[in-house]
Amino acid sequence: MSQKNSVLRIHSKDNVIVALTDLSKGDVINYEGDTYVLTTDVPAKHKFASVDLNEGDLVYMYGVLVGMATQPVVKGEILHTHNLVHRAEEYGVEDGEKEEWKAPDFSRFEGKTFQGYHRADGKVGTQNNWLVIPLVFCENRNVTVIENTIVEQLGFGQKKETGFSVDKLVNIYQEGASEEDLLNTSIQIDKKEAKKNKLFPNVDGIQFLRHDGGCGGSTPDSVALCHLLAGYVNNPNVAGATVLSLGCQHAQAKIMQDALESFAKDHKKPLYVLTQQESTSERDFVEEAIKKTFIGLTKANEFVREPAPLSKLVIGLECGGSDGFSGISANPTLGYVSDLVVGLGGTTVLAEFPELNGVEQEMINRCVTKGIADKFSNIMSTYNEKAEFLGGGFHANPSPGNIKDGLITDAIKSAGAAKKGGSSPVTDVLDYTEQITKKGLNLLCTPGNDVESTTGLAGSGCNVILFTTGLGTPTGNPIVPVVKVSSNSKLFNKMNDIIDFNTGGVIEGDTLQKTGEELLEYVIKVASGEKTKAMQLGQNDFIPWKRGMSL
Incomplete structure (x- = not known):
């Protein structure tokens, strides 16, 4: 990605263009040999039409169907909830030849190890x-x-130490402090070791x-x-x-x-x-x-950390508080890490089935057997039908925060979320609580709810979880280190007390290879005992999924 670009077309099939910076009505954008005169303001992370659209025209992003225009949209006009609704491709399972997958160059990591806890069953823990x-x-x-x-x-x-003290407030209140004095007095204290x-x-x-x-x-x-x-x-x-x-x-x-x-x-x-x-x-x-x-x-206490090959990593792939950059920077970075780990003989797990809505056919085509593809298709359709029966449906997945920051339909959100799974074949599909037994990329049925999903990833056997966020999400897990990954530098600089790693450089011109390799190096440190921000803050969130109650 060129650093000078203020916009990006993600796939040649797309008829929308992403704003990488705030753009204003009347701005003239020269891009890929075409000229766009913006008819509306287009904030960073949002999209504008690259062609005139009529009511009922289909909208494509990431090369897949993500929506339908509900009214005429002119070239250069922002796409938002007033003129775009969710649409997704139909999908089905068919027999066919599978393309041979080629892993990215992982030579930098060959022979590398992490310091883990070796269990009797041959698995290796990153925590004890x-x-x-x-x-x-x-x-x-x-x-x-x-x-x-x-x-x-x-x-x-x-456990009683919180990092705050009301003693100062008590003292100045007794001395007659005003409301303004109370608000301006810091009550943060250095947390004791x-x-x-x-x-x-x-x-x-x-x-x-x-x-x-x-x-x-x-x-x-x-x-x-x-x-x-x-x-x-x-x-x-x-x-x-x-x-x-x-x-x-x-x-x-x-x-x-x-x-x-x-x-x-x-x-x-x-x-x-x-x-x-x-x-x-x-x-x-x-x-x-x-x-x-x-x-x-x-x-x-009888267990001690000992060297383990990277093939013993079982990495959960999660996103929460996503924004319009998540599918361009943070999620593809996780996808690159996933492909590296799979290439090294390890295991990765992509969860959140409502956020695969619209990319089902891609996932089906990547399944190594028809039986695995059938299982994925059946779980997806059954889940969505139940959600619709309860008054929802996958189309209702984007949160107000998602929409505010550019994820207008569930298909847009899903197409970007699926990037966490990289490009490797799908070796297994697991329903909720089923255990990970196969190397390679697994798909695990969880809801899109962040904590219910991370809870499920840990329950199926992940020993590290990578969690991307574009808006900032303060969460962790009691037993599995959760590495928080920001999609943009502004967020990382603002909330680096809860975020571990920044992929904003991808938006600014860094390559996915460079960023992904740096992230995997950090994962190795965490797997060897380095504490994540969530661990330092004691964010031990645990919410079992009640399947009739959550989406």
């Missing part, structure tokens, strides 16, 4: 965590009691997975929760778990244990399951849970 899991929301308080008892005392942090964990130095953290499920909702959602929690125990970033059950809930311990056995037959991770209704008192119940957790930590 112990889990405390409630099977039902009734146990959340007991989980909190355990956390408040052991986290600080064992040196895993100071967490007490160094000397007793269990090889344990990265104790993670507490509170949730509001397990009973009272649909039984299928409770069963899915059990499978999700089993997936978290099975994740290579986890050494073992303490599980708290009330006893009478839909999410029965046996369902979770059976799922874990199916995920990892003869798994060797310590798992302590305690049932409160079988205990003599709550105090005794919590006391036993604390003691068993302590014993589990002694076992987890």
Whole structure:
């Protein structure tokens, strides 16, 4: 991409052009041998028509159908919700020859390793965590009691430290401060260094997975929760778990244990399951849970970081708070990283099925077998039909923030989001909570909801998650490092307290190869123990997907 360009046509088939900078009505744009006189203002990230469009004409971007004009649009006019609605291509599964895929040059990374935790099943963790899991929301308080008892005392942090203090406000209020004085007084303080964990130095953290499920909702959602929690125990970033059950809930311990056995037959991770209704008192119940957790930590501490090949990376690919640049810079950068990792023999996982709406045919064509393609097609159609029955549909996916920053239809959003998956063949398609077992690019059914999706990626076995954002999204995961990647430099400079890596240089002229290789170098550091911004801030978000409730 040339640095001097103020606009970009992404694909030769496109009849829209993207503004890379703010453009004004009357601006004359000379681009690709044509001249465009803008009839409206076109803010950066938005699109204008490159030809006159009549009502009902189809609009293409990224080389795919992304919308339909609802009224006449003249060449040089902005495309927005007043003149564009969602449209997407039909898709189907057919047998056919597959083109041979060629990976990008990954010689720079051949022989490189990361420092990880080697598990008995051959997987390698980038973290070494112990889990405390409630099977039902009734146990959340007991989980909190355990956390408040052991986290600080064992040196895993100071949970009450927030980085803010109201002492100054109290003092100046008592001295008669005005409202303006109160607003202008800083209450930020330097966060104290967490007490160094000397007793269990090889344990990265104790993670507490509170949730509001397990009973009272649909039984299928409770069963899915059990499978999700089993997936978290099975994740290579986890050494073992303490599980708290009330006893009478839909999410029965046996369902979770059976799922874990199916995920990892003869798994060797310590798992302590305690049932409160079988205990003599709550105090005794919590006391036993604390003691068993302590014993589990002694076992987890036996693991140490050792070199592992990059083929052991299992990278989740996620986007949230997307903007009109996400599909040009950040998402294609992740796609390049995905292709590098797949070329090196590793695994990547593209989630968020509502954000593959409109690019289904491309994904189907990349599936290595017809059976895998059929599975993807069936999940997509069933999901969309259910969403429409509930009054939604994939077309309703873009958020107000997406639309404000240039993602006008779900097909535009999806065409850019799919770039995270690079160009490699699709080796497997997984429904929610199914475990990753095949190398290469996998597709995992999750909703577009950011945290529900990252929760699902971790539950299926990812050991690192790359998360692109164009607007800024403060989120993380309890067991998997989440690397936040910005689509533009303005965002990175404004919110670099929550964002790890900037791909804005791609908009300004850097190549995807350069940016992608730099990102993979950073991923290797994170996989070896370097903390991401989300980890530093303690952003441990965990939201199981209730499939009848979310899109």
